[in-house]
Amino acid sequence: DAGITQSPRYKITETGRQVTLMCHQTWSHSYMFWYRQDLGHGLRLIYYSAAADITDKGEVPDGYVVSRSKTENFPLTLESATRSQTSVYFCASQWGQGTNSPLHFGNGTRLTVT
Amino acid sequence: KQEVTQIPAALSVPEGENLVLNCSFTDSAIYNLQWFRQDPGKGLTSLLLIQSSQREQTSGRLNASLDKSSGRSTLYIAASQPGDSATYLCAVKVDGDDKIIFGKGTRLHILP
Numbered sequence: 001d002a003g004i005t006q007s008p009r010y011k012i013t014e015t016g017r018q019v020t021l022m023c024h025q026t027w028s029h030s031y032m033f034w035y036r037q038d039l040g041h042g043l044r045l046i047y048y049s050a051a052a053d054i055t056d057k058g059e060v061p062d063g064y065v066v067s068r069s070k071t072e073n074f075p076l077t078l079e080s081a082t083r084s085q086t087s088v089y090f091c092a093s094q095w096g097q098g099t100n101s102p103l104h105f106g107n108g109t110r111l112t113v114t
Numbered sequence: 115k116q117e118v119t120q121i122p123a124a125l126s127v128p129e130g131e132n133l134v135l136n137c138s139f140t141d142s143a144i145y146n147l148q149w150f151r152q153d154p155g156k157g158l159t160s161l162l163l164i165q166s167s168q169r170e171q172t173s174g175r176l177n178a179s180l181d182k183s184s185g186r187s188t189l190y191i192a193a194s195q196p197g198d199s200a201t202y203l204c205a206v207k208v209d210g211d212d213k214i215i216f217g218k219g220t221r222l223h224i225l226p
Contacts, residue, residue: 043205044216050212094214100163
């Protein structure tokens with residue numbers, strides 16, 4: 001089905017482990033975003049990408065790495081997971097800069113770091 | 115730095131009532147503003163997008179207004195239904211920037 005999909009849906013990992021969250025969209029949207037959602041903080045932007053091979057930091061990038069070798073994929077890697085990175089992670093995509101197009105979200109990945 | 119605030123954090127109203135959700139932002143230099151709905155355990159769904167040059171947008175029972183100069187937007191829901199129960203978030207796209215900044219949302223409960 002067309003849309004934006006995130007995997008896995010749920011993930012439990014241990015402190016210090018590397019974990020990668022996947023995001024795939026089928027619309028060929030230029031822009032992709034990673035947010036984390038925490039009680040009391042709302043949605044905070046981690047990283048975003050304007051196109052393949054172009055990424056930029058958001059509000060809370062520390063401890064995260066992203067790549068975008070293909071337009072449709074935007075994986076988020078936690079290089080050495082910490083308990084403070086326990087959160088729900090949302091990927092989103094948008095058609096392009098300079099257009100008033102809505103943001104489309106995946107269903108999220110609930111990550112628990114023990 | 116753009117900040118987006120939504121008050122109240124939670125709201126309960128009886129079914130059938132009309133209601134207004136509020137969103138305020140600190141920097142009036144916005145490109146657009148979006149309203150989203152989030153159901154528990156789900157992602158966000160875009161409801162309405164208002165361009166900076168527009169004053170309002172309507173979709174069915176929903177009407178969103180934008181007053182850039184005062185840094186405010188409202189989402190009006192007419193004839194509320196239990197199915198409208200969800201968290202509603204607003205987000206602004208800053209003019210000249212790619213970032214989209216979210217408020218913390220208003221959790222709405224429609225009482226049957």
